[in-house]
Amino acid sequence: MPSETEPLLPRYEDDTSRQRRLHQKLHSYQMVRAISEGYMPTTEQTIANLRTLLASDVLNLRNQDIGSVGRQLVRDSRLWIQVFIEFLQKNSQDQLQEFLWRLARSRVEVDTERVSRQAAHVKARADTKAAYDSFRTVGGLLLTNADFRLFVDDIVTVGRQIFADTAESLAESSKKVAEQVKPSEEEEQALQGAGADEGHELSKAEVKEEGAHVAGVAGKGVAQTSHDAVQSAKEHLSGRERDTLLFRLKQAVQKLRERTDYSDSVATLAQLVARYAKIYADVAENTASVAQEEMEVNADLKRAVDEFWNVLRSFGSTEEWERLQEKFHNVLRHANKDPEFDNLLGEVGTSLQDMLTNPEFFDSAPQKLDELKDHTQKVGSETSLRKDVDDFLAQTKRTLRTVPEDPAVSKLINATKKIYQDAWGAYNDKKADLPADLVNVFLPMLLRTLQYIPFPRLEISAPEMDLLLENLILEPGHTVNFSSFLPYRMHLLTRNDIDVVKTHSKRTETLMKTAFTVTVQGLNISAEDFGYWFRTHTGFFHLKDEGIASFYLDRRGIDISLDIEVGRGSLEQIFSLRGVRVCIHKLDYKVKQSKWRFLLWLTKPFLKHLVRRVLEKKIAEEIVAATFALNRELVFARERLRAARIANPQDLATFVRAVLARLKPADSNVETRIGVEPLDKGVFKGVYAPGSIVKTWHEEATRAQEAIEDGDETHGLGQTWHNDIFNVAGRT
Incomplete structure (x- = not known):
């Protein structure tokens, strides 16, 4: 509809063309915002x-x-995406999204006071984070304890001794087996030429007897090797070796239990092992009441469990998954049917705590393990727990074997293997032109997709002036070879200079210097309709202006050339910048809504030349400062690496942090900030430039929320994960 005939009354559902373009640009932003609020795309939208x-x-x-x-890799990538689309059809009913949605909304409330009382003065929450933190504390303290590291070293030594004895026994057994199964001279003569085996026919029974003899001899050799390995383990894990290992453990536990964090973490782990095995079983079966088990499970958790099994059943054989679910429930029913089940879990947790905190535990460790073994046998003898566990493990193996046999899964695996093999083959093929394709085709194509670099709000505060830029969106300028941030030409020239200088009548000195020149030509950039606001405060003049401007550094654009010399034998310079040349071929700008627009138009020919020279100088100065800072960081990083290697830290994380530690830069009198909203204090508080995109984004953020809620099937009540915002945006 032409603008002259547009109705003056507001149309809430019919956006203008400008708003539609803005919605297209903000479509990705709206999708990210929707995901952050808990919405998810359906399988159809993902496809x-x-x-x-x-x-x-x-x-x-x-x-x-x-x-x-490169064409083959593109074909493989397309094939993988197509196969993945077929794979997503298994989730055609959105079972995975429903599972995640229900799981996020589920609620399990546990009486933490009773759990904390049973945890023996341990003030830790009964949740996964407590278990993770406790395990990390115990593991870290064990690994940093000297006695425990000696214990690990002794275990490695004993293992090497057992391996050596086993290898020696295996060699002797192999020799005996070879001697016993060696054919006789008569049998060897039967192989000497055609017809030499006449009269040596073997009956079927003799063939079976011969095969059984070979198998029996080999079996005896394997059994003897296994027996020798067990005997070697018994020899090396008894006597003085056993006493030494137990002494190491006692010393480690004796020193570590004095630390409060270690003792509390061990107590938490022991209690969680016993308590949450029972709690998980009760949740899965939903057989306990709120009063008995201090637990409340809402309907979303049950629905999440059902959707989880629906997702699993879509892979492999549905019948096998159903049998596995049945076997799993049979095992968990023992949590309430078996009277010894809770006692067994409690004893396991108590034994774990004693082992990690009581050094005397290792004196009676074999007896304690025998008691737990007898208790386990008692549990299995009175009920069918052992049989149900064996059936569950066997069914798990059968079920998992059906997953790779699923047509969609196997096709996805084969497509992944194919793209990996082709990529690996292209990497190893020295004659392939893949590197040239990556540089000449794929990289420019990817850069061409990047058309906007937005700076919603740029604040610059200096002693001379305060400058605010809003709605600053950098775009590629207009060039002859399409619009892209890729420069027209990049040139690299290297030079190696060798000087032989006579320093004495009997001696010369050789000097070597490596330098290279980097030239970038045709770097173009532009920005349209950005708002500005500035205020100067130097001398007696305080100017203030605001407006909307555009600038264009396009066509031939900007040429930048750097002369860099690589330092040889210089400790303070890894490389040095010898020269910088910046040339701006074309600069144009437009200013609107400014109080000084007539004066700016009148002085534009002079100002264009002046601004171009100032920009060239400022760009060169920034390049010099950046190269100086980079050289300083490299020099300091080299020294930090040398110092860290001398210090020899105990773990890799400390070494990496030491190397990556940076020198704190000096405070600058120029403050720069990039953001979306203005700060609550400072010179830019409540200040917006004309045509402010920050205001627009604030309104569009509200509109984005409205669009999200409009796409919500429950109209913003948040009762579903479905949303139409994930639909593919149309192009106009």
């Missing part, structure tokens, strides 16, 4: 976005500039 990716220029097979290897 639609994947089909959009298939239609992109990067995966276009009709590009004749790509070589055979």
Whole structure:
């Protein structure tokens, strides 16, 4: 509809063309915002976005500039996406999204006071984070204890001795087996030429007897090797070796139990092992009442468990998964049917705590293990727990074997293997033109997809002036070879200079210098309709202005050339910048809504030349400062690496942190900030530039929320994970 005939009354559902373009630009932002609020795309919406990716220029097979290897990788990528789309059809009813949604909304409330009382003065929450923190504390303290490290070293030594004895026994057994199964001279003569085996026919019984003899001899050899390995383990884990290992453990536990964090963490782990095995069983079966088990499970948790099994049943054989679920429930029913089940879990937790905190535990460790073994046998003898566990493990193996046999899973695995093998083959093929395709085709294509670099709000505060830029979106300028941030030409020239200087009548000195020149030509950039606000406060003049401006550094753009010399034999310089040349071929700007726009228009020819020279100087100065800072960081990183290697830290994380530690930069009198909203204090508090995108984004953020809620099937009540915002945006 032409603008002259547009109605003056507001139309809430019919956006203007400008708003529609803005919605298209903010579509990705709206999707990210929707995901952060708990919404998820349906399988159909995910497939639609994947089909959009298939239609992109990067995966276009009709590009004749790509070589055979690159074309094959593109074909493999397209095949993988198509197979993945077929794989997603298994989730056609959105079972996975429903499971995640229900799981996030589920609620399990446990009486933590009773758990904390049973945890023996341990003030830890009964949840996964407590278990993780406790395990990390115990593991870290054990690994940093000297006695425990000696214990590990002794275990390795004993293991090497057992391995040596086993290898020696295996060699002797192999020799005996070879001697016993060696054919006789008569049998060897039967192989000497055609017809030499006449009269030596063997009956079926003799063949079986001969095979049984060979198998028996080999079996005896394996049994003897296993027996020798067990005997070697008994020899090396008894006597003085056993006493030494137990002494190491006692010393480690004796020193560690004095630390409060270690004792509390061990007590927490022991209690969680016993308590949460029972709690998990009760949750899975839903057989305990709230009063008995201090637990409340809402309907979302049960629905999440059902959806989880629905997701699993879609892979492999459905019948096998159903049998596995039945076997799993049979095992968990023992949590309430078996009277010894709770006692067994309690004794396991108590034994774990004693082992990690009581050094005297190791004196009676064999007896304690025998008691637990007898208790386990008692549990299995009175009920069918052992049989149910064995059936569950066997059914688990059968079920997992059916997953790779699923057609969709096998096709996805084969497609993944194919793309990996082709990529690996292209990497190892020295004659392949894949590197050239990556640099000449794929990289420019990816850069071409990047058309906007937004700076919603740029604040610069200096002693001379305060400058605010809003709605600053950098775009590629207009060039002859399409619009892209990729420069027109990049040139690298290297030089190696060798000087031989006579320093004495009997001596010369050789000097070597490596230098290279980096030249970037045709770097173009532009920005349209950005708002500005500035205020100067130097001298007696305090100017203040605001408006909307555009600038264009396009066509031939900017040329930058750097002369860099690599330092040889210089400790303070890894490389040095010898020269910088910046040339701006074309600069144009437009200013609107400014109080000084007439004066700016009148002085534009002079100002264009002045601004171009100032920009060239400032760009060169920034490059010099950046290269100086980079050289300083490299020098300090080299020294930090040398110092860290001398210090020899105990773990890799400390070594990496020591190397990556940076020198704190000096405070600058120029403050720069990039953000979305203005700060609550400072010179820019409550200040917006004309045409402020921050205001627009604030309104559009509200509109994005409205769009999200409009797509919500429950109209913003948050009762579902479905949302229409994930639909593929249309193009106009």
